[in-house]
Amino acid sequence: MTMTPATLTIDPEDVRASARDASARPAWLEKVAEYVQRAASEGETVTLTAKQRMLTPEQVAALTGVSRSTISRKIKAGEIHAVKVGNRNRIPFDEYMRWWDQAMGDVVELVRDDLREDLFGTR
Structure with missing residues (x-):
């Protein structure tokens, strides 16, 4: 059986x-x-x-290409909201997506004018 x-x-x-x-x-x-x-x-x-999908700081670091310590600093600074499970941080997947979308939006804003100039020249 x-x-x-x-x-x-x-x-x-x-x-x-x-x-x-x-x-x-x-x-x-x-x-x-x-x-x-x-x-x-x-x-x-x-x-x-x-159940809600939770990520470790290591997993978020691997997904984003930054170090685990960078993710830990962002948690400590309040940029990424984490939940304590025992003495460990866990990041809800939706929070990771919110933070990533915000971070990528910030990058786009920073380079938008340079990209436009590179693609279309100055007007």
Whole structure:
């Protein structure tokens, strides 16, 4: 007798990516269907839950190409809002996206005029 694994984790990026191609049943949905069918065949019930995705400062650093200490400084300065889990900082994914969008907007503002001049010359 095989046992169904206790959990199945679906990556939000997989779901977002599949939304762009609605032509076929996405792979993540196939995994869910197989998991539920296997559990049902073994007489088990399935409960679906969702939890907020949290990132470590190391993960945010890797995603943005800066050092972990830079992310820690931004947390301490209040630029990135983090949640303490024990004595560790965790950054909600939505907060990471908010901060990244703001940071990229700031970069665009800083270089907009230079880019316009490089592309179109001075007017």
